[in-house]
Amino acid sequence: MSRLCIWIIISTVFTCHATWTAASEQLSLFTRELLDSAREPEFFEWLKRIRRRIHENPELAFEEYETSQLVRSELESLGIEYTWPMAKTGIVGSVGSGAQPWFGLRADMDALPIQELVEWEHKSKRDGKMHACGHDVHTTMLLGAAKLLKQRSRQLKGTVKLVFQPAEESYGGAYYMLKEGALDNFQGIFGLHVSPEMPTGTIGSRPGPMLAASARFVAVISGQGGHAAIPHATRDPVLAASFAILALQQIVSRETDPLEARVLSIGFIEASQAESVIPETVRFGGTFRSLTTEGLLYLQQRIREIIEMQAAVHRCSATVDFLEEKLRPYPATANNEKMYEHAKWVGASMLGEQNVYLIPMSMGAEDFSFYSQKMPAAFFMIGTKNKTLEPVKPLHSPYLVFDEDVLPIGAALHAAVAISYLDKHVVETQ
Numbered sequence: 001m002s003r004l005c006i007w008i009i010i011s012t013v014f015t016c017h018a019t020w021t022a023a024s025e026q027l028s029l030f031t032r033e034l035l036d037s038a039r040e041p042e043f044f045e046w047l048k049r050i051r052r053r054i055h056e057n058p059e060l061a062f063e064e065y066e067t068s069q070l071v072r073s074e075l076e077s078l079g080i081e082y083t084w085p086m087a088k089t090g091i092v093g094s095v096g097s098g099a100q101p102w103f104g105l106r107a108d109m110d111a112l113p114i115q116e117l118v119e120w121e122h123k124s125k126r127d128g129k130m131h132a133c134g135h136d137v138h139t140t141m142l143l144g145a146a147k148l149l150k151q152r153s154r155q156l157k158g159t160v161k162l163v164f165q166p167a168e169e170s171y172g173g174a175y176y177m178l179k180e181g182a183l184d185n186f187q188g189i190f191g192l193h194v195s196p197e198m199p200t201g202t203i204g205s206r207p208g209p210m211l212a213a214s215a216r217f218v219a220v221i222s223g224q225g226g227h228a229a230i231p232h233a234t235r236d237p238v239l240a241a242s243f244a245i246l247a248l249q250q251i252v253s254r255e256t257d258p259l260e261a262r263v264l265s266i267g268f269i270e271a272s273q274a275e276s277v278i279p280e281t282v283r284f285g286g287t288f289r290s291l292t293t294e295g296l297l298y299l300q301q302r303i304r305e306i307i308e309m310q311a312a313v314h315r316c317s318a319t320v321d322f323l324e325e326k327l328r329p330y331p332a333t334a335n336n337e338k339m340y341e342h343a344k345w346v347g348a349s350m351l352g353e354q355n356v357y358l359i360p361m362s363m364g365a366e367d368f369s370f371y372s373q374k375m376p377a378a379f380f381m382i383g384t385k386n387k388t389l390e391p392v393k394p395l396h397s398p399y400l401v402f403d404e405d406v407l408p409i410g411a412a413l414h415a416a417v418a419i420s421y422l423d424k425h426v427v428e429t430q
């Protein structure tokens with residue numbers, strides 16, 4: 001190799017490094033400026049007011065009418081145009097030039113059928129309903145981002161789409177948003193989920209698979225009922241169901257690579273109400289999960305085969321319903337590597353590298369996965385743990401409490417990821 005070549009390589013590396021460092025420093029200034037704006041007392045108070053109103057008035061999947069109304073009126077007062085209704089209560093706001101690229105930011109709006117047991121001023125006013133998964137926080141953070149973006153809309157090199165979706169909990173609102181074309185022509189999407197286990201001021205994610213694909217089933221085994229003292233005159237569905245349930249456990253223990261994560265759990269069994277009666281039917285059901293969508297399909301196929309076969313062995317018949325119309329199975333959530341790196345870079349510049357965690361995969365599921373199947377997507381957890389709020393309760397707990405200091409961080413992070421994505425896109429396509 002000639003000395004000239006070596007010089008070219010060294011100077012290119014040095015120039016690239018210098019450019020990269022300058023870009024990082026610039027990004028850091030810009031992301032911190034966004035965070036400072038969102039933390040200004042007036043801005044922060046506005047965020048808290050919105051979050052508390054949503055928290056006090058939780059609505060279940062596909063019933064988020066008032067939450068949707070609140071989001072729309074806030075968008076209107078910010079002067080942001082939106083499309084509505086999408087998937088019943090969903091909204092897509094639009095900030096920027098209107099031109100491509102279109103980059104999506106996503107929040108979910110639904111609550112859970114849980115009775116809140118936290119005694120505080122802004123406790124849920126609706127019996128049996130609670131924002132126990134932090135979707136009130138998500139919706140507020142995205143409105144915060146909307147405000148930050150609107151204040152800077154002239155600088156946007158494209159369009160940021162604000163996706164407020166219904167029904168993340170079990171009902172696959174994301175699937176219906178896609179089906180109605182709400183996310184057509186998006187170039188990418190970013191989403192945040194609160195994490196009560198991670199400290200406020202931290203975020204975490206991982207490239208590739210992150211959350212499980214998840215589905216449910218209900219099986220009915222039919223036999224011939226009768227007196228428990230005359231079993232030979234019956235065809236016992238209890239015995240058939242028992243064999244089937246045991247056999248189902250072997251899909252994970254005998255048919256799955258031990259290094260691959262899969263789960264199959266039976267959650268309920270219903271048979272007769274009396275000790276002396278062999279029932280006509282037994283109903284049972286459960287959930288199954290895998291870190292790959294292929295793994296989920298394999299489990300589904302084997303669940304049906306095993307239940308039908310075990311029923312037949314015991315002279316019974318079986319039907320297996322995967323509830324796909326009502327409770328659509330969720331695919332695995334997998335982060336696009338480039339999008340993950342981008343969000344990680346932006347997050348590190350705002351919060352410091354030490355506050356961006358590489359988190360392990362989890363068997364939890366999220367309907368953000370439908371978006372991640374369709375476009376480059378990144379999903380990050382954002383910490384809400386504050387020492388003064390101990391002991392920490394997990395998501396879906398009736399005692400769950402969030403540190404509201406997360407609100408400006410989430411708002412600024414959303415905005416920063418979107419603005420810098422559009423900036424980078426322009427550079428890459430030049």
Ligand SMILES: [Zn+2]
Nearest residue numbers: 133169395396
């Ligand atoms: Zn949840």
Ligand SMILES: [Zn+2]
Nearest residue numbers: 133134168193
């Ligand atoms: Zn959630």
